[in-house]
Amino acid sequence: MTPHTLLAAVAAACLTLPAAGAAVVKIDGSSTVYPISNAVAEEFEAARKNVNVEVAVSGTGGGFAKFCRGQTDVSNASRPISAKEMQACREAGVRYVEMPVGYDALTVVVNPRNDFVQSLTPAQLKRMWEPAAKGRVATWQQIDPSFPDVRLRLYGPGANSGTFDYFTEAIVGKARQARSDYIASEDDYLIVRGVKRNPGAIGYFGYAYYLENRRKLKAVPIDNGHGPVLPSPATVENGSYAPLSRPIFIYVAERALERSEVRAFVEHYLDNGARIVKRQNYVPLADAVYRSNRKNLDDRRYGTVFGGTEAVGARIEDMLRRPAQE
Incomplete structure (x- = not known):
């Protein structure tokens, strides 16, 4: 799905009820990341007929607000989680795995x-x-x-x-x-x-x-x-489009990962993310970053390596070497 279908797809999703007995994966957040997550969702649903993936848009901040209240499983984000949002998640007992999925150019x-x-x-x-x-x-x-x-x-x-x-x-x-x-x-x-x-x-x-x-x-x-x-x-x-190049992310809740459908969806995202990111006109990350995401998922490495700040101009490969903070 191209970004052009964003509003129609969101409206249709709001009017479509999950199939009886189907498991549901709930995603909300950034309109920038929406085309990628929605494309992954469409592929995943085609392969897993018993799972509905609901992808909504309320902006990165709006998405984190719902995520930190435990209302969604995955949060789309066009920036790292902020210090205020980290605190909200911490107070609500919501732990998360941070995964950069591509680059965007504002x-x-x-x-x-x-x-x-x-x-x-x-x-x-x-x-x-x-x-x-x-x-x-x-x-x-x-x-x-x-x-x-x-x-x-x-x-x-x-x-x-x-x-x-x-x-x-x-x-x-x-x-x-x-x-x-x-x-x-x-x-x-x-x-x-x-x-x-x-x-x-x-x-x-x-x-x-x-x-x-x-x-x-x-x-x-x-x-x-x-x-x-x-x-x-x-x-x-090559880093020459500065300072408006930025990484984009998904965040996955610890409790959601206990459900097989969420775990399978995130694995599908990581296995196919580079291809879909490119197809949606964003810039894929290095293969090593997707491998690092998978290791962080397997090891349940909770928190953010950005420490609640934007880190404008930072290379993802360098940031991933930092310890995660919750």
Whole structure:
């Protein structure tokens, strides 16, 4: 399933009851990770007719809230679990195995009629999005004197989104700190439509959503001091698309792993994840990372190696060598 079918699939899932006697695996969280987990679910259900996998979307933060209340088995996340969420899970007695499943490239997009933006720097993006810009930075000319005096219209994910958390950490310098006078939505397709309709618009979301809508939008190269770089699998893998490359995750609850259907689903995810990640237009991790995930699953290595922070720019291979914290 492509990201284009996201809302229809979620709505249909909410109206579909599991088959009588079927076991159920419940997943919620990130809209970015949804296409991957949903594709895995479809394959798994085709092979295991007696299991229903329900994949919902409430954003990374919303997904963790349910996960730490014991309401879901697996949480999709476009950022690592935060310190606050770690505490909530700890207080509720919810232990978890953390598994990175791929890389994403946060993609900055503008209207295709925008002919003046050839690239942007992280500093310019910060000038647009930082809290101090509210009510003050209103035109493109305020970002760069060479840009025209065109009204700046900003579109981005809402506060429950892990994409919002990561972008603000990487660009503004602190997670969840951004001007409040932008058009926010948990639905990436509303961001697509908003940027498409407004010549002065700019927005951001995951790479797969850009690829699906690349005829409607223009991706902006990011110049982090070494020249403009567009998001792509190659620039994510070689580290040149910085600082907007990021790992994406699933988290699996300890209690859920006691159920054979959850264990089998997660094993199917790990065995087929690289292929499905690539098919869904994300970037697979190194084979060694998927093997490490499987070992962590077998050894029941609970907790997170990120310590409740984003760790912008960190290599997954290096992070996995750190001790896990709960």
